[in-house]
Amino acid sequence: MTTAHRPTFDPARGKEAQRGPAYHQRLLPAHTQLKVRKPGQGGDADNQVRDLRAELLQAEAAHFAKLQGGPIPVPQELEAIEAQGGVKRALENGDTEDEEGLEAKRRRVLEETRDIDADSEEEDSSEDDSDDDEDETAELQRELEKIKRERAEKREQEEREKAAVEEAEREHDIALGNPLLNPKSDFNVKRRWDDDVIFKNQARGTDDKGKKKEFVNDLLRSDFHKRFMSKYVR
Structure with a gap:
């Protein structure tokens, strides 16, 4: 049985905790x-003004x-190099000859590949054009033959x-054209002789004229x- 209807003689009590002042959220500093x-x-x-080239050389x-x-050069070392001869010149000259060899080799390879690509593109374009023309001509020929x-x-x-x-009409005429060869043909007149007269049924009611109505x-x-x-x- 529930005890919700009974009074509470010993209600729950909260702890006596020290609380500071309460502030609303929108009152906080922002x-x-x-x-x-x-x-x-x-x-x-x-x-x-930014020296983009110097930044690029520094990153390289x-x-x-x-x-x-x-070791990665720090800004202090770069400033010392700049005081001696400039960052651009120091980074462009390089510290080793291997870098120059790699750069020259890379440029030479790029030039050779550029020439080869240009020649191959011209040949491919001419071959592609001729192949496309031949394919279109063959396709048109096939379409024309199909239509014909x-x-x-x-x-x-x-x-x-x-x-x-x-042929069917000819056979029908042969079979039914001659009435002597067609025993099923009917020679009777289908129309009455007075179908096309102007005055018809003129004698209707003449039989009852002499009779006496009773x-x-x-x-x-x-x-x-x-x-x-x-x-x-x-």
Whole structure:
């Protein structure tokens, strides 16, 4: 049985914990740092002239140093090199002759491959054009032959159907054209001789002119009933 209806003599009590002042979430401090434009966002940093070539050469020097296992040049060393003769000249000259050999070899290979690619592209383009023209001509020839063949077949079919119809009509005329050879032919006249006259049924009612009309107290023996039965029920 439930005890929800009974009063609570010993209610639950919360712990006496020390609580600080409560603040609403929207009352907390926010946006405490000022945002500034970074490079590339249209600020003052974009107005400064950048030496892109020097940056590229610096990145290449760091890359080759990483490949060779040597130390990566730090900005202080680059500044010292710049004071001696400039970063561009130091990075362009290089520290080893292997890099120059690799660069020369790479340029030579690129030039050779460029010439080979140009020749191959010209040959491929001419061969492709000729092949495309031949393929189109062959396709057109096949389409033309197909159309001619379909028209010839259609013409032959129409001629066969026409010949069959003419042969059937000829056989029908031979079989039924001569009434002497056709025993089933009927020689009776199908039309009456007075079908096309102007005045017809002029003698209707002349038979009843001399008769005297009498009243009969019987619907089955009356003149009207007799005429009706003789006209519609025979």
